[in-house]
Amino acid sequence: DVKVTQSSRYLVKRTGEKVFLECVQDMDHENMFWYRQDPGLGLRLIYFSYDVKMKEKGDIPEGYSVSREKKERFSLILESASTNQTSMYLCASSLLREPGNEQFFGPGTRLTVL
Amino acid sequence: TQLLEQSPQFLSIQEGENLTVYCNSSSVFSSLQWYRQEPGEGPVLLVTVVTGGEVKKLKRLTFQFGDARKDSSLHITAAQPGDTGLYLCAVHGSSNTGKLIFGQGTTLQVKP
Numbered sequence: 001d002v003k004v005t006q007s008s009r010y011l012v013k014r015t016g017e018k019v020f021l022e023c024v025q026d027m028d029h030e031n032m033f034w035y036r037q038d039p040g041l042g043l044r045l046i047y048f049s050y051d052v053k054m055k056e057k058g059d060i061p062e063g064y065s066v067s068r069e070k071k072e073r074f075s076l077i078l079e080s081a082s083t084n085q086t087s088m089y090l091c092a093s094s095l096l097r098e099p100g101n102e103q104f105f106g107p108g109t110r111l112t113v114l
Numbered sequence: 115t116q117l118l119e120q121s122p123q124f125l126s127i128q129e130g131e132n133l134t135v136y137c138n139s140s141s142v143f144s145s146l147q148w149y150r151q152e153p154g155e156g157p158v159l160l161v162t163v164v165t166g167g168e169v170k171k172l173k174r175l176t177f178q179f180g181d182a183r184k185d186s187s188l189h190i191t192a193a194q195p196g197d198t199g200l201y202l203c204a205v206h207g208s209s210n211t212g213k214l215i216f217g218q219g220t221t222l223q224v225k226p
Contacts, residue, residue, distance in 0.1 A: 042202060
């Protein structure tokens, strides 16, 4: 069974803290993605990666960075958390990039920034 | 403006009722996907439609891709409480990047 795991289901941080969200997949997928999900906005892509040490900006990268040191692990970093980064964060992976290919999602991390 | 417009955004119905969710755009797509997200979980792929006019069935769920490949619908027959969740349509962005672009989602609540 394919599996994407995220390090925390719930996280509470203070404004200005550095936050690490970890994602691990066990399917040997090359492509990994970070989305944030907000009510009424669906999922919006923050960053994605095609391979180790490669990263590409998504639609809303401001305030975020990523790290992909190993194929199975993709980390999302909030350098200095702000209250407008309170959201649900979802990690996903896929085998291929062509249209119609399935993305597999983790259960999400609900981050609250106070 | 959203590339994909879903309607309605919220739906609360009784068990046994039928419903239809719509996903519309002015753009043409080579394929379109529907995902369902249950509370506390990530989205899970239900179906991918690729051909204009295509109809796919998954038990009580019927998915249709518009003839012009600009829109899609999801119809649920005799809804059950287990159908409760967030339904998302999605398309891949251009340039074979693997990026998915999602609609805003339709939250469905089916009451027993």
